[in-house]
Amino acid sequence: MLQATPLTDGWILRHESAALPAAVPGCVHTDLLAAGVIPDPFVGLGETEVAWVGRRDWTYETDLDAASAHTAYEQTDLVFDGLDTVAEISLDGRPLGRVRNMHRSYRFDVTGLSGRLSVRFASAYAEAEAVRGRLGERPAAYAEPYQYLRKMACSFGWDWGPTLVTAGIWRPVRLEHWSTARIARVRPLVTVEQGTGRVELAIDVERTRVEAPLTVEATVDGVRARAEIDGTSGAVRLEVPDVRLWWPRGYGEQPLYDVELTLLHGEDALDVWRRRIGFRTVALDRRADADGTGFTLVVNGERLFARGVNWIPDDVFPSRVTRERYRTRLRQAAAAGVDLVRIWGGGIYESEDFYDACDELGLLVWQDFPFACAAYPEEQPLRGEVEAEARENVVRLMPHPSLVLWNGNNENLWGFRDWGWEPRLAGDSWGEGYYLGVLPRVVAELDPTRPYTAGSPWSGSWDRHPNDPAHGTHHSWEVWNREDYAEYRADVPRFVAEFGWQAPPAYATLRRALPGEELAADSPGMLHHQKAEDGNGKLRRGLERHFAFPEGDFDRWHYLTQVNQARAVAAGIEHWRSHWPVCAGTVVWQLNDCWPVTSWAAIDGDGREKPLYHELRRLYADRLLTLQGRELAVVNQAAEAWAGAVRLRRMSVEGAVVEEASVDFAAGRRAVDRVAVPKELEPVGPKEFLVADADGLRAVHFPAPDREVPYPRPEFEVVLVPGGISVTARTLVRDLLLQADRLHPDARADRGLVTLLPGEEVTIGVSGWETPDAAAARSALYCMEPAR
Known part of the structure; x- marks a missing residue:
């Protein structure tokens, strides 16, 4: 029987004359960090202090003893599950091979050999720049040369990630003896x-x-x-x-x-x-209809509205992501009502631990091939590597029933048409041959049980704009970049594969990442941990459309930006869910972060849940009430029909009921019912709002932006209860939020934003709070206040 011997011990990392202990699996940065050679690149401005690491060559060494070499087996193989990225492998000075792809495994015959095993990594920059020199310049969304080698693209930085260009034995290595x-x-x-x-x-x-x-x-x-x-x-x-x-x-x-x-x-x-x-069927309905071209996942014959999130590598050093960390993050996703996770194309094919967890949790997986936001050369040495990695990973991941879709790339078809690439390329290859040739051929040959789509976004044909919302998948980025989130309601895409809004991470995450800094929206550390182009400017403009900007008040800015993020995403999901089955899914950008940063994530880089996370629990529940203009949409994704009466109240901000009515609704299984709001219930001016309640669910509509609403000074009582606090409102309290991590870094609240009418009470569960105190809890509560 084949015998496997893990090679985890005795490794050292060499650079020039220095040697220090190395962890395998791992990477250069984590080894240098463990040895105290470099500062934590996640803290302060540490990222800039370690930029030199990615520009150097590094060597990992260990000994293969004679006992391992001389066994009763006929053959011994040295197996690397992952090498990041360009490396020469030798044993006692004898070359075994050269590799250049992070996304593949490698096997070398070392039968009868022993001695010093050496894995010498060349700088990824040097390799990428050499390939660029041979094949010519290709355009990309970022200046770093990530498209010239098969490596996790976001190692080179992104608009939410640091530039930390890794090298190392990032997945397990072992000897396999067999006869x-x-x-x-x-x-x-x-x-x-x-x-x-x-x-x-x-x-x-x-x-x-x-x-x-x-x-x-x-x-x-x-x-x-x-x-x-x-x-x-x-x-x-x-x-x-x-x-x-x-x-x-x-x-x-x-x-x-x-x-x-x-x-x-x-x-x-x-x-x-x-x-x-697991036994199941999966199909992708892309038929043309009166509204364009659909994009609807069908599992076991059941048509789905996909409640999705985009996934990026959970750590910029992916070797640190353990099985339990995967499960924690994916359990968070499932608890938020998510049923689809898209593995984005600037990252990696994740480890078996990721897909195992998705299999168990019932999370559908949309797997991008690793291409993102760049024109990729199709010549050698890249073309052969692309096909080899695709073949290996398609077969590796085939057993997982959670995997339901292969996607050729992220935004490259769109980029070719819209981002000025076509004239710059002047006929040079850019990846189209991968997305419309190599990859669909590999999937059809090896994994015909799953659908393939050429890219996201992709309208299905060059006869249409690649990001046409009426056809296939759509990325909605005019909102956030240039427009208010109210513009989400301007159209009904067939499937929204990316959209989102930024907010800073939790307060305790900022305090850990920026120790000693006097926090401000534009303080040095905050700006360094904001990677989006004009990110703070977009945050400010997004706030000013709705709120009076809180100049010089960081705590208020922090709260309002998090509220705005939750409201923006809610505006999109509520609108698009109300238009099922024309719109068949939303995939929020993004679930998670790879370090502490202001970003679009619902869960920050320290694993803390933003208000957006809790809002997703409401938005992605089987049943949802949403007020859409003069209509109430009753969204029912449950297997049973939902019928009843909704209580509608037109109210003043002082808490008085101006008008009230009860309206019947009936939403079938997996269906939406649209109920007209009687004209006398429509709120008039900024002093009024509309409340809809049914079966414990609520929708609230304010017709005016918050800056125009004359909110009363919020009054509420806070008392300790077992496992948390109880808050009773004496006035209208809009968007009440307990920032539990201000009570203790380990504290977590079980809910996010909640709006209370006068006399209403809410219980907020709090875990990880060592010394409960009502006064402290009150100081960590935020809500809408009168304009200052």
Whole structure:
């Protein structure tokens, strides 16, 4: 039986004459940080102090002892699951190979060899600049040369991320000892038809002895099958009766089945492959209709409104992201009502831990191939690397039922048409051959059970604008960059794959990242941890459309920008959900951050939840009330119909009910009902607003911007209750927020923004609060106040 020996101990990192202990898996930055050689690049201006690291060459070394080399096995392989990125590997001075792709694994025959193992990493900058010199300049959204090598693009910085260009053995490395034959690849095709699950396992083997007769035996849920291996390949098929279907969260359960495949020589087991699979069907409905061209995911025959978030690498040093950290972040997503996670193209193919968690939680995965915001050369050495990495990762990720869509790139088709690339390229290659040629061919050949789309955004044809909202996927960035979030309501895209609004991270996150700094919107550390072009200017203009700008009051600025972020995203989701099934999904930019930064994230770089996160829990719930102009939209994504009466109240800001009515509604399963608001219920002027209540859900509509609303001075009482606090309003209290991390860095509140009418009470659960105190809690409560 194949024996694997992890190589985790005894590594050192060398640079010139210096040597220090190294952690594998890891990277140069984390090793230098552990040794105290560099400051924490996440703290203060530390990022700029470590910029030199990415410009240097680095070498990792360890010893392979003779015992590892001289075994009873016929062959020993040195296996790297991930090398970042350009490296030469040698053993006792003997070259084993040269690699240039972070997104691939590598295997070297080291049978009978021992001695000093050396992995010498060249600077990613040097490699990228050399490729650029050979192939010519290509345009990109950023100046760094990330499109010239197969490496995590956001290592080179993004409009939410630091420039920390890594190098290192970022995924596990091991020795594999084997005899006769080993399993080189298993490609599982999992389908289901009329309750019967079918599993076809296509197997490739590597042999030391060509003549040895080989068989494979596979089992799934007690079903067993055997097949012979002809040469170096074969296939085994199993049928599993009465399978339970795997469903996205909110639509059903997530049963998973263990698959085991054993490679045999006679009755001797040589190697074993084990995975978990789920039985489900997935399709993408892209048919033309009266509204354009659809983009609707269909799982097990059920058409979905996708409640999505965009995912970026959870740490700029991805080797630090553990299995439990993945699960924590993805549980947060599921708890917010999310059912789809898009892995964005400037990052990586994530580890098995990510997809395992999504399988268990019922989170659908949209997987971008790693191309983002740049023209990518299609010549060698890149073209071969692109196909090799695609082939490896498509097969690696095929077992996961959560994976439902392959996407060719992020914004590159749009960039070619709209960002001035076409004339600059003057006919040079830019990636179209990947997105419309290589990648769909690889997916069709290897993974025909899943749909592929050429890019996001993509209208499906060059006959239309790539970002046409009426066709396919749409990215809505005029809002935030140039327009108010009210403009989300100007159209109904078929599928909104990116949109969002910025806000700073939690206060405790800022205090940790900027120790000793007197915080201000434009203080040095705050500006350094704001990577978007004119980010603070856009934050300010976005605030000024709705609020009086709080000059010189950081705490108020911090609160209002977080409120504005939640309101902006709500404006989009409420509008688009109310237009299901024309609009079939929203994917918020973004769920998470890779460091402490002002960004579009709902969860900040320290894992703290912004008010936006809690707002997503309301927006992505199965049932949602939203006031859209003169209509109330009753959105029901539940499996059961929803009918009842909504209580409508036209109120004054002083708390008086001006007019009241009850209106019946009936929303079918997975459907929307639109109810007209009686004219006498429409609020008049800035002193009035409309409240809609039904079955414990509420929608509130203020017709005027906050700066024009004559809010009363908020009055409320705060008392301690077991596990948190209770707040009772004596006046209208709009957008009340407990910033629990101001009570203690570990404290968390179980809800975000809440609007209370006079006499109403809310209980806010608080965890991680060591010494509860009502006065302290009151000081951490923020809400709308009269204009100053």
